[in-house]
Amino acid sequence: MATTAIDVRTAHGAGGGHVEEHGHSEHPPTSTGMDHRKLLMWAFLTSDTMFFGSLIATYLTYRGRAEDLGEGPYPSEIFDIPFTSVSAFVLLMSSLTMVLALAAIQKGNQRGLRIWLLATALLGSMFVGGQYFEFTEFVHEGLGLTTNMFGSSFYVLTGFHGAHVTIGVIWLLTLVFVSLRGGTTQGDSLDVEIAGLYWHFVDIVWIVIFTLVYLIPYEEVADVGASEAAHLISTFGRELSVINGLW
Amino acid sequence: MASILYPQPQLQGGTQTVARPRHSTRGLWSWLTTVDHKRIGILYGVSAFAFFLLAGLEALVIRMQLVRPENSLVGEQRYNELFTMHGTTMIFLAVMPLGSAFFNYIVPLQLGARDVAFPRLNAFSFWTFLAGGLILNLSWLANAAPDQGWYGYAPLTSKFFSPGDNVDYWALGLQVLGIASLAASFNFIVTIFNMRAPGMTMMRLPIFCWSTLIVSVLIVMAFPAITIALALLSFDRFTGTSFFAAFNVAADGAIVASGGDPLLWQHLFWVFGHPEVYILILPAFGIVSEIIPVFSRKPLFGYAVMVYAIAAIAFLGFGVWVHHMFTTGLGPTPDAIFSGSTMLIAIPTGVKILNWTATMWGGSLKFTTAMLFAIGLVSQFTIGGLSGVMHAVVPVDTHHQDTYFVVAHFHYVLFGGSIFALFGGIYYWWPKFTGKLLDEGLGKIHFWIQFVGFNLAFFPMHFLGLQGMPRRYSGYGRESGWWLWNAVSTAGAFLIALGILVFLLNVARTFAKGERAGDNPWDAATPEWMTSSPPPVYNFRQIPTISHRDPLWVEKYGAEAHGDEQELDVTIAGVTLAKGEVPDEAPVEQAETRVQADDEFDIHLPNPSYYPLLASIGIGMAALGLLVANPALPIGAIELPSLTLAGLLVMVTGIYGWSFEPAG
Amino acid sequence: MGGHNAALHGAGPTGPGTKPGTDHLVTDGHGHPGEGVYIRIAIILAIVTAIEVAIYYVDALRPLLVPTLLVLSIAKFVVVVGYFMHLKFDDSRYRLMFIAGLVVVFSVIGALIAMFWTDQYYVPQEALETLQQAREAEAEAAE
Numbered sequence A: 001m002a003t004t005a006i007d008v009r010t011a012h013g014a015g016g017g018h019v020e021e022h023g024h025s026e027h028p029p030t031s032t033g034m035d036h037r038k039l040l041m042w043a044f045l046t047s048d049t050m051f052f053g054s055l056i057a058t059y060l061t062y063r064g065r066a067e068d069l070g071e072g073p074y075p076s077e078i079f080d081i082p083f084t085s086v087s088a089f090v091l092l093m094s095s096l097t098m099v100l101a102l103a104a105i106q107k108g109n110q111r112g113l114r115i116w117l118l119a120t121a122l123l124g125s126m127f128v129g130g131q132y133f134e135f136t137e138f139v140h141e142g143l144g145l146t147t148n149m150f151g152s153s154f155y156v157l158t159g160f161h162g163a164h165v166t167i168g169v170i171w172l173l174t175l176v177f178v179s180l181r182g183g184t185t186q187g188d189s190l191d192v193e194i195a196g197l198y199w200h201f202v203d204i205v206w207i208v209i210f211t212l213v214y215l216i217p218y219e220e221v222a223d224v225g226a227s228e229a230a231h232l233i234s235t236f237g238r239e240l241s242v243i244n245g246l247w
Numbered sequence B: 001m002a003s004i005l006y007p008q009p010q011l012q013g014g015t016q017t018v019a020r021p022r023h024s025t026r027g028l029w030s031w032l033t034t035v036d037h038k039r040i041g042i043l044y045g046v047s048a049f050a051f052f053l054l055a056g057l058e059a060l061v062i063r064m065q066l067v068r069p070e071n072s073l074v075g076e077q078r079y080n081e082l083f084t085m086h087g088t089t090m091i092f093l094a095v096m097p098l099g100s101a102f103f104n105y106i107v108p109l110q111l112g113a114r115d116v117a118f119p120r121l122n123a124f125s126f127w128t129f130l131a132g133g134l135i136l137n138l139s140w141l142a143n144a145a146p147d148q149g150w151y152g153y154a155p156l157t158s159k160f161f162s163p164g165d166n167v168d169y170w171a172l173g174l175q176v177l178g179i180a181s182l183a184a185s186f187n188f189i190v191t192i193f194n195m196r197a198p199g200m201t202m203m204r205l206p207i208f209c210w211s212t213l214i215v216s217v218l219i220v221m222a223f224p225a226i227t228i229a230l231a232l233l234s235f236d237r238f239t240g241t242s243f244f245a246a247f248n249v250a251a252d253g254a255i256v257a258s259g260g261d262p263l264l265w266q267h268l269f270w271v272f273g274h275p276e277v278y279i280l281i282l283p284a285f286g287i288v289s290e291i292i293p294v295f296s297r298k299p300l301f302g303y304a305v306m307v308y309a310i311a312a313i314a315f316l317g318f319g320v321w322v323h324h325m326f327t328t329g330l331g332p333t334p335d336a337i338f339s340g341s342t343m344l345i346a347i348p349t350g351v352k353i354l355n356w357t358a359t360m361w362g363g364s365l366k367f368t369t370a371m372l373f374a375i376g377l378v379s380q381f382t383i384g385g386l387s388g389v390m391h392a393v394v395p396v397d398t399h400h401q402d403t404y405f406v407v408a409h410f411h412y413v414l415f416g417g418s419i420f421a422l423f424g425g426i427y428y429w430w431p432k433f434t435g436k437l438l439d440e441g442l443g444k445i446h447f448w449i450q451f452v453g454f455n456l457a458f459f460p461m462h463f464l465g466l467q468g469m470p471r472r473y474s475g476y477g478r479e480s481g482w483w484l485w486n487a488v489s490t491a492g493a494f495l496i497a498l499g500i501l502v503f504l505l506n507v508a509r510t511f512a513k514g515e516r517a518g519d520n521p522w523d524a525a526t527p528e529w530m531t532s533s534p535p536p537v538y539n540f541r542q543i544p545t546i547s548h549r550d551p552l553w554v555e556k557y558g559a560e561a562h563g564d565e566q567e568l569d570v571t572i573a574g575v576t577l578a579k580g581e582v583p584d585e586a587p588v589e590q591a592e593t594r595v596q597a598d599d600e601f602d603i604h605l606p607n608p609s610y611y612p613l614l615a616s617i618g619i620g621m622a623a624l625g626l627l628v629a630n631p632a633l634p635i636g637a638i639e640l641p642s643l644t645l646a647g648l649l650v651m652v653t654g655i656y657g658w659s660f661e662p663a664g
Numbered sequence C: 001m002g003g004h005n006a007a008l009h010g011a012g013p014t015g016p017g018t019k020p021g022t023d024h025l026v027t028d029g030h031g032h033p034g035e036g037v038y039i040r041i042a043i044i045l046a047i048v049t050a051i052e053v054a055i056y057y058v059d060a061l062r063p064l065l066v067p068t069l070l071v072l073s074i075a076k077f078v079v080v081v082g083y084f085m086h087l088k089f090d091d092s093r094y095r096l097m098f099i100a101g102l103v104v105v106f107s108v109i110g111a112l113i114a115m116f117w118t119d120q121y122y123v124p125q126e127a128l129e130t131l132q133q134a135r136e137a138e139a140e141a142a143e
């Protein structure tokens, strides 16, 4: 090349329509050495913690309210811990397959990339399918979105998470499609890595939800009607409200 | 001659599926598809100013209604709509996007970059912002303007108390605006970290870029809270949940306890809301920190302290939200903690005031219009800050809450602070945008009218508040004794309007026969003045190498003139963010990679794209679908309006087109 | 796998520190663990999950259940972020950013929840009744 380039691709190399030079693993230089899109993804994930943080805060605020009011169905009667544990396990393992997909493409192994991406998408779909099944079960047992505070906060929290997983599955399938059409090379491994960051993040959110929503036991249902004035705080509340003592 | 220098991207077979529009510089189409940060900045500026005028008109009607006791210019419902839309529009559609206009236009220039990191994402932010603004204001046409206040307190927003569509326009409009703000902020975070010119360390960053960075961080961390709050509110209103209402209406019409809690709304809203007020003021601080040194002919006093102060304000800003909830009965412990943190946050704020004052101290001051507006901020914001500290004291705030005293406070910080600084920025950077100078004579007239009008309009509100006049009421009785100050305040409001008219006149005059500015009319120091005014599409022929904080002054007057530049490492928790010491010259290697654009060279700029616009239209349609009557389509157990579904489809098409069109 | 990866992570062909950028701090892409490590990590995660579920069913452990669960899930969280998301090996500035965000979120949300839990929940019975009466009165007036 007669001359060097004015590197304006830096200015737009990403933004989604990212077409890397074929076979070159060279990225436009940045002031920090951090890739534009990867930095964007980390910033997004950091922001997403606040998104899920607010949802979890809402769930925890209302944890135990259904019991307080004596309006079932209650989580203690409705949760199917073995089933959800399997779901949680499935999602956890999809993180493994995701990282294996990345490892494959970093070595230029296209076939490996596609197989592991497909495996991840499959596990993700299983998780979403499981959630659909769970929701349907719950509705059958009488827990609708508006039945009580438990129903509302549960469906909205896990539903938003499920939506994240669904978007992830679509993203992974898109990567598979791109790889089939044009071939994905070592130089494109960042595409996979970024999708992976998103995917693992969705997984860690579920780790938190699984513990806070499913595993931490709920207070037995209080034998009081809605007219009763003061109420109990759920087990979890009491455990953590040691702070109460200080206040 | 023009040889393409950058190796054209080798498109992969499967990804080259969609075409991309070609460059053109004229016509509507070129604006609709533009990805040029300067044009996007102008789009932001023009639309935000239009919204500013609209919200200003709403304010004038409010003030006319209050000009005398028992007035009946507008009814109670209309009054509620007016103050809600005034507040919402000013905050989300005027002050925030006017800030964005400067971020867009100025930041890449100050960084010595040719564009932002993600130009198409940037276009998407603007169009989504516009969609949100239009949705919000469409409510006027539907005669269902939001009427619950800009803070949307529950349970007034519940279907039970607000059965109309008013609240829905508000919730969905803000939701769309949130997407726009988030997208823009991610973009600017990456841009500022990653696209600095060679030699520009973080501690050489122009201070306006610092404030942009911190504002972006605040948006990224604060907006999700309101995203969730608005989503839950929409669930309450569309599906019948009761996240924010303590009761539900049962099928038989009985009112039953639901277990929901209106207070949760206040928490989520103010977790967002307090950082939001810093989102509104920090761009103003940044602008003023650029203007004051230039017209004091001195470098900014205590640059590093200034940077740390902005960062401290941002960080502490997340720990004070309960000061909006002192009267909700949270108990003495939360009250005490948040009262303390609120007083604490006044310290870094005070530091900034001190630094501006010290910058002016001993300088050779030039009272240009821009400088007058900057000094306007320093003086007026201080008054607002002081009343802020007053309501940090819980027992005092118990008296202030929901009175005009609070209205006085936030107008001193928002109008006296943000709006004054934004006008300062307009006067200061106008030559950068257009190549012409706004008329200084008219500018000074504008400033003084607005300054007097502002104080006349808002200072009396302190008295009214202390006399007990409540906010949000559409009238007051004759015996209240509030007539005089209300009349004065209304007169002040009209004076402000006159000031704005003078400004518009100035703009018109400048377009007609403005004085040519030259490239650096103010003899300013920062890199945006290193290129022509207005800049060429590619900003810089040659990417500058930065060796000082005020490169143009050092170039012109030598390093001594620059004062004591201290290079500091920025280290947080053991991680070095930015190194202080920097090579004296750009390393050879980089001089080669960033080559100058000579006549024989072409600068490769990103092509325009229509997909960002398409994606934004999709989002707008999706939101609108929930508002206007249209047949619902069932998907599984869920029914969604057909327009919403169509919108989502358009959005996805936009995103995919965007991902697969050639990057070039 | 380390070396050739550096470029993939934005460090550019010449490696850390020699970029046109100015910070000279690049630590990006210091090599990632290999597949073997990933599989081991996954096995550990699976075991921890199994433990979580198992202790849920052991009545004797009830008093310790909540703290144990919290510790275990935090451990899982850290491992996934550290290894699968490479935060342990990646540029330290990603780590700083994410952790700073977590600190803000955790403090804000923690304080928020604590403020709710210190209050006991009351059903606003009187208010509801008043509301009901007002509603009925309104309905009557309408007729």
Ligand code: HEM
Binding pocket: B151, B277, B278, B280, B281, B323, B324, B342, B343, B345, B346, B349, B384, B385, B386, B387, B388, B389, B391, B392, B397, B400, B401, B402, B406, B409, B410, B413, B414, B417, B418
């Ligand atoms: C010195 C720093 C500041 C302190 C200590 C402070 C303190 C407060 C407090 C305690 C309140 C609640 C008053 C009440 O409702 O009873 C308040 C309200 C408000 N502040 Fe500030 N403030 C400060 C700066 C700012 C800034 C910089 C802005 C915006 C640019 C701002 C905008 C507002 C707004 C809009 C409200 C009213 C919210 C509403 O109820 O609608 N404040 N401030």
Ligand SMILES: [Cu+2]
Binding pocket: B273, B274, B277, B320, B321, B323, B324
């Ligand atoms: Cu505040």
